Amino acid sequence: xxxxxxxxLITGLLLGGLYALISVGLSLQYGVARILNISHGEFxxxxxxxxxxxxxGLGINPLVSLAICGPLALASGFLIHKTLFRRLxxxxxxxxxxxxxxxxxxxxxMFILQNIALIIWRADTxxxxxxxxxxxxxxxxxxxxxxxxxxxxxxxxxxxxxxxxLTRTGKAIRAAAQDPATAGLMGVNINHMLALCFGLxxxxxxxxxxLISMCYSxxxxxxxxxxxIAIIVVVLGGLGSIPGSFLGGFILGLVGSVVTFLEPGLALxxxxxxxxxxxxxxxxxxxxx
Amino acid sequence: MKPGNRNLQxxxxxxxxxxxxxxxxxxxxxxxxxxxxxxTDILMFVILALSWALFSAPTGYISLAPAAFFGVGIYTSAIxxxxxxxxxxxxxxxxxxxxxxxxxxxxTLRLRGIYFAMFTFGLVExxxxxxxxxxxxxxxxxxxxxxxxxxxxxxxxxxTIFVLLLLTTYLIRRSRxxxxxxxxxxxxxxxxxxxxxxxxxxxxxxxLSAIFMGAAGSVIAARWTYVDPYIAFNPLYSFMAVLMxxxxxxxxxxxxxxxxxxxxxxxxxxxxxxPYYYMLIFGTVLIITVLYLPEGLIGLIMKIRKRLAGGQDxxx
Numbered sequence: 001x002x003x004x005x006x007x008x009l010i011t012g013l014l015l016g017g018l019y020a021l022i023s024v025g026l027s028l029q030y031g032v033a034r035i036l037n038i039s040h041g042e043f044x045x046x047x048x049x050x051x052x053x054x055x056x057g058l059g060i061n062p063l064v065s066l067a068i069c070g071p072l073a074l075a076s077g078f079l080i081h082k083t084l085f086r087r088l089x090x091x092x093x094x095x096x097x098x099x100x101x102x103x104x105x106x107x108x109x110m111f112i113l114q115n116i117a118l119i120i121w122r123a124d125t126x127x128x129x130x131x132x133x134x135x136x137x138x139x140x141x142x143x144x145x146x147x148x149x150x151x152x153x154x155x156x157x158x159x160x161x162x163x164x165x166l167t168r169t170g171k172a173i174r175a176a177a178q179d180p181a182t183a184g185l186m187g188v189n190i191n192h193m194l195a196l197c198f199g200l201x202x203x204x205x206x207x208x209x210x211l212i213s214m215c216y217s218x219x220x221x222x223x224x225x226x227x228x229i230a231i232i233v234v235v236l237g238g239l240g241s242i243p244g245s246f247l248g249g250f251i252l253g254l255v256g257s258v259v260t261f262l263e264p265g266l267a268l269x270x271x272x273x274x275x276x277x278x279x280x281x282x283x284x285x286x287x288x289x
Numbered sequence: 290m291k292p293g294n295r296n297l298q299x300x301x302x303x304x305x306x307x308x309x310x311x312x313x314x315x316x317x318x319x320x321x322x323x324x325x326x327x328x329t330d331i332l333m334f335v336i337l338a339l340s341w342a343l344f345s346a347p348t349g350y351i352s353l354a355p356a357a358f359f360g361v362g363i364y365t366s367a368i369x370x371x372x373x374x375x376x377x378x379x380x381x382x383x384x385x386x387x388x389x390x391x392x393x394x395x396x397t398l399r400l401r402g403i404y405f406a407m408f409t410f411g412l413v414e415x416x417x418x419x420x421x422x423x424x425x426x427x428x429x430x431x432x433x434x435x436x437x438x439x440x441x442x443x444x445x446x447x448x449t450i451f452v453l454l455l456l457t458t459y460l461i462r463r464s465r466x467x468x469x470x471x472x473x474x475x476x477x478x479x480x481x482x483x484x485x486x487x488x489x490x491x492x493x494x495x496x497l498s499a500i501f502m503g504a505a506g507s508v509i510a511a512r513w514t515y516v517d518p519y520i521a522f523n524p525l526y527s528f529m530a531v532l533m534x535x536x537x538x539x540x541x542x543x544x545x546x547x548x549x550x551x552x553x554x555x556x557x558x559x560x561x562x563x564p565y566y567y568m569l570i571f572g573t574v575l576i577i578t579v580l581y582l583p584e585g586l587i588g589l590i591m592k593i594r595k596r597l598a599g600g601q602d603x604x605x
Binding site: 088096099100101104109110111115116118119232235265268269272273276279 | 349406407408412418419524531566568574576
C-alpha cells in the first residue's frame with residue numbers, strides 16, 4: 001500500500017515539475033506583459049514537434065534540441081511582441097482594453113500556429129523513445145527520461161529565479177511588472193523589457209515542449225490542452241508569481257496523479273473543479289498579491 | 290438638407306430590415322435545398338454572435354461560455370429528441386441553458402475582466418470532460434444519434450429564434466435595463482452607487498442570452514444526426530461567436546449580425562475550398578480586426594458615412 005502511495009506521489013511530483021515549467025512562462029507573459037497568451041501551448045507544441053523531427057529525421061539528441069528550440073522561440077516571441085502586441089499596447093485606451101484585445105490577438109496567433117503545424121506535420125500522433133530505461137528510485141521503477149526531465153525542469157526554474165532576483169535585467173523586469181510607468185521614468189526601456197518577457201515565456205514553453213516530447217506522445221493539436229493546464233496552474237499559484245507557478249504546478253501534478261489512480265477519466269474534471277473553486281474563493285491565487 | 294429628406298433617411302434602415310425579414314420568412318418557398326441549409330447555418334452563427342453581444346457588448350465582460358450553452362442545447366435535443374416534438378425540445382433547451390446560466394452567473398459574475406473570461410472558458414471544458422466521463426462510465430458508449438427532422442422545419446424554427454432574439458435585443462436597448470447595463474460597462478462602481486442592482490442585472494442578462502444559444506443548439510442538433518461531447522462542447526463555437534461579433538462591431542446590434550453573416554458565409558467557402566488553410570485565414574482576420582478595426586466593420590462604415598455626410602454639409 002505504501003509502495004503504491006509513494007509511486008502515485010512521485011509520479012505526481014514528476015508531472016508537477018513539467019506543469020510548473022509550462023506555467024512559469026505564461027505567468028511571466030501575463031504578470032509583466034499583461035498578455036494572457038492563449039497561444040502558449042502552441043509554442044510547447046512547436047518545441048515538441050521540432051524535437052521529434054530533429055530526432056527521428058536527423059538523429060539529433062533531444063538535449064541538443066533544447067539549445068536549438070529555446071533561443072529560436074525567444075527570438076520569435078521577442079519579434080511577435082515588437083510587431084503585434086506593441087502596436088496593440090499603443091492603440092488600446094486602457095490596460096483593461098489591452099488585456100482583452102491582446103487575449104483575442106493571442107487566440108488569432110493560436111489558430112495561425114496550429115494551422116501551420118497541421119500543414120507541416122498533419123494531425124498524426126508521434127512519439128520516439130529516448131532514455132526510456134527503467135531506473136530504481138525509492139523502491140519503485142521510473143523511466144530515466146522522466147527523472148532527467150524533472151532535473152532539467154528544476155535547474156531551469158532555479159536559474160530563472162536567480163536571473164530575476166540577482167541580475168540587472170531581472171531587476172528591470174520586476175520593476176516593469178510592478179509599475180511600468182515609473183520603471184520607464186527610471187530609465188528602464190519598457191518596450192524592450194515587455195518584449196523580452198514575452199520571448200522568455202515563449203522560450204520556456206518551447207523548452208517544456210522538448211521535455212514533454214521525451215516522455216509523452218505528441219501531435220500538432222496538443223497545444224490547447226497544455227495552455228489550459230498552464231492557465232489553471234497560474235491561477236492556482238497567483239498570476240505573475242514565479243514561486244506560485246511552481247507551487248501550483250506541484251499541487252496540480254499531485255492532484256492529477258491521485259485522481260488518475262482513483263478514477264482515470266476524471267483527472268481533467270478535477271483540474272477544472274479546483275480551478276473554479278479557487279477562482280470563486282481566491283481569484284488572486286495562493287501566492288498572489 | 291430638407292427635413293423631409295431626413296425623415297426618409299430615418300425610414301430607410303427599418304424599411305430594409307422589414308424587407309430582409311420578409312424575404313427570410315418566405316425563403317423555404319423558393320430556395321433550393323442547399324440554400325436552406327446554408328442560410329440555417331448563417332442564422333445559427335448570427336444567433337450565437339448576437340446573443341453573445343446582448344450581454345457582453347454593453348457590460349464589457351468577455352464571456353467564452355457560448356459553447357457551453359450551445360452544447361447543453363445540443364444534448365437536450367439528443368436526449369429528448371426521440372420522445373418530444375422539436376419545438377418543445379427547443380424550448381426546453383433554452384430553458385435548461387437559462388437555468389444553468391443563472392446558476393453560473395450568480396456564482397461567478399463577481400469575477401472581473403480576464404478572470405471571468407478564463408472561468409467561462411473553463412466551464413466549457415469542465416462540462417465536456419465531465420459528460421465524456423459520464424457517458425463512458427454509465428452508458429458505456431460515447432455519443433448519441435439524433436432524430437433527423439425536415440430541413441424546412443429546422444430553418445423555420447431557427448428563423449423564429451432569430452426574430453425573438455432581435456426583438457429582445459431591441460427591447461433591452463430601448464429600456465432602462467439597457468441603460469443600466471451600459472452604465473455597468475462604463476463604470477461598475479458608479480453604477481452600483483446610483484442604485485443599479487449590478488449583480489442581479491448581470492446575472493439575468495447573462496442567463497437571457499444563454500436561452501438563445503441553447504435554443505440554437507437544440508435546433509441544429511436535429512440536423513447533425515450524431516453528436517458526442519467533443520462535437521457538442523467545442524470551444525470553437527465560443528471563439529466564433531466572439532470573433533464574429535467583434536469583427537462586425539459591438540457598438541451597435543447590426544455589427545454582430547453583419548459580422549456573423551460575412552463570417553459564416555466565408556467559413557462555408559473557405560472550408561470547402563481551402564480546408565487546410567481555414568484556421569490560418571481565421572486567425573489572420575482576427576488579428577487584423579483587433580489591430581486595425583477596433584470598432585469593427587460597423588465602426589468603419591459609420592466613420593465613412595460620417596465623413597461623407599460631413600462633406601455634404603460642408604458643401605451646402
